[in-house]
Amino acid sequence: MSSLRRNAFWLLPIAALVLLLAIWQVYVDAGGVSQLVLPSPHKVLVALVDDRGTLWHNLKASGTEILLGILVAGLLGFSAAVVIHLWTPVRVSVYPLLVASQAIPVVTLAPLLTLWLGFGLLPKLVVIGLVCFFPIVVTTLAGFETVDPELVKLMRTFDASRLEIFRRVELPSALPGLFTGLKLAAVFAVIGDVFAEQAGSNSGLGYLLNATLANLETAEAFATVFVLSAFAILLFALLSVIERRALPWVYQAKVISSR
């Protein structure tokens, strides 16, 4: 790749963002749109700076919930995928239930969870867990399915037990799938956490979003959404970096196949 194209690779998304913000600013200024309906990017930026203390405080609360939620969903989702992969009866009986669990409208479930479990951390973890569990299970299972049947035959001629085949071949093959699931979960968890906090909470960015919107502090609400998005992007990027470090062969295989 030429240096020009490499620079363009970084500059293009930034240029697109700047252009979008410019159009937005001009539209609000020139169109005389009320700041209550649609605040200009400048007003949002001012709100970001002015409210940085409040935003930071609530980000800490939401961030903790989201990270813990992804951790719990990751552990449970991965374990479930392993069990489903290893035991066909479980796959047949439990998989449809998993699909059904994903179809539960979290918006209606969140208030019920608040009723049952209170205003604390637990209902948030349940909501995030519900939202993130399924993608992690599905992508991890897809990872297990990438194992070449020939490789399993080879291992059997080496007298490998089911456990040895799982440990040495299947488990490493499933890890890229797990990471794909975690990256999806990073985004879903942010949305789930907002739902959970809006249903009942006294801290967090979802709570802040509720409070600012109720007070018609639209610029502050936009600033909150900005922080949420930035956090999701950060989490996604962080997981991508960890994946590249932990599973270098995944990246290498892509480089070689694109040569």
Add this chain to the structure above:
Amino acid sequence: MISLEGVTRVFPGRRRGSADVRAIDGVSFDVAAGEVLAVVGPSGCGKTTVLELICGLQAPDAGRVQSAPAALMPQRDLLLPWLSAIDNACLALRVRGVSAAQARAAALPWFARLGLHGFEEAHVWELSGGMRQRVSFLRTLLAGKPVLALDEPFAALDALTRAEAQGWLARALVDAEEPHTVVLVTHDVEEAVVLGDRVVVMSPRPGRIVKTVAVELPRPRVRTDAAVVALRAEVMSALGVPA
């Protein structure tokens, strides 16, 4: 070492109502200890089925299969990308419960013998196709089974690399501490004649043995040698290809 008696293998048709597929039909042969048997035949003649029967991965529908324990070497190298070259070679030893240090000590001299010296810690994607196949062979060899079942091991290599690979395979079989009995499945007639003590020629599906050719030539064999060329022609005509 290996004995097949009237072995037949039938696979049920893929779709309901479609006819069953007879992969091999009444195949019989014996392989003596230390012998290299080459099996040649057109695609779909059940060569891989023969190997999997010997490895105990399939059971015959009729007939009898007896074999000493066999380790498979697949056509594609199927190296594990999360392991270094030497750890891939050690896979079978590790599965058997040999410690990492002992397994590496066993593999190390082989890396030198097969021209892989200095590539012990290399990532799989840093190895050339020929090197990957050497590591794959080593993995099967170090499994320590008396029988090696090689399934078109060099089919994916270019002609030059393949000739080179046949050279190191022949040397490795001589160098091994304990003699190995080898079943080499290939569709490369020249490879069969250069490497085999006997060549079994199979017909298209259903696979039957149409001819067995003994290769009583001194080793190492040169592919341009008149006797090799003559045997190659004999096998080719048994396959129905004018030489």
